Amino acid sequence: MGKTKSAGAPAKEADVPRSIWERLETAPRSGRATLTHPQIAAAAVALADAEGLEALSMRKLAESLGVATMALYRYVDSKDELLELMIDAVVDPSVLTADLGDWRAVFREIATRHRETSLAHPWLVAAQAQVPNLLTPARNEVAERMIGALDPLPLTGDQKMQFIRAIDGFARGASGAEVNRRMMMERRGYGPDGDVRLLLRGSMQWLLRSGRYPRMAKxxxxxxxxxxxxxxxxxxxxxxxxxxxxxxxx
Structure with a gap:
């Protein structure tokens, strides 16, 4: 019997499929191409902004672009790759202007920009949770800025990544919670900028009457x-x- 690959064994380089970004850089120019990847990303972002990520399908995207559904698969292999294109399209490193010599300003600006982007594109929270690979060109440029701001400091490579992951985790978590709250408020008819206390009135009255949560009640x-x-x-x-x-x- 032949040897079988262990489930925990690392994949050989030849077994790892090339990312869409490498394929874009190395693909020969073809006269058959009727679309560009930026066009596809822009159309997908527009659909998700208007109808939500759950409404986005390859069929609906193809219709908006005026092509057959199967034609899209000449450009992207899967829905995950489409999400990568969309995420890359809305992350804009060019708006980051903080001085790299001020690491606090760099990290504060990147975190704040993440929140602003999430609020502008509420589907981003769900998209980032679905895509296994977020090493897109735009996100890589943002990471380069973060590493550049930390380079003068006495930190190891692992410490730099711990630092970056900590801030990224906070920004994603806080932004995601805010996006979800705004969406819930809108679904309940209070508007995305409504006072969340209106949504919680029933539960809050029960909490106060129950007498079981004195600190919260106070x-x-x-x-x-x-x-x-x-x-x-x-x-x-x-x-x-x-x-x-x-x-x-x-």
């Missing part, structure tokens, strides 16, 4: 201001940066 009775998502995000980013600076002694 906070509510003492009065809580409306949620200021932008301010809370800024506080969270600065707290993360302060904590990471202490953790890594920088």
């Amino acid at each position: 906070l509510v009775r003492d009065g809580l201001a409306p949620v200021d998502s932008a301010a809370e995000f800024e506080i969270g980013v600065d707290a993360m940066l302060d904590g990471l600076a202490v953790r890594f002694g920088i």
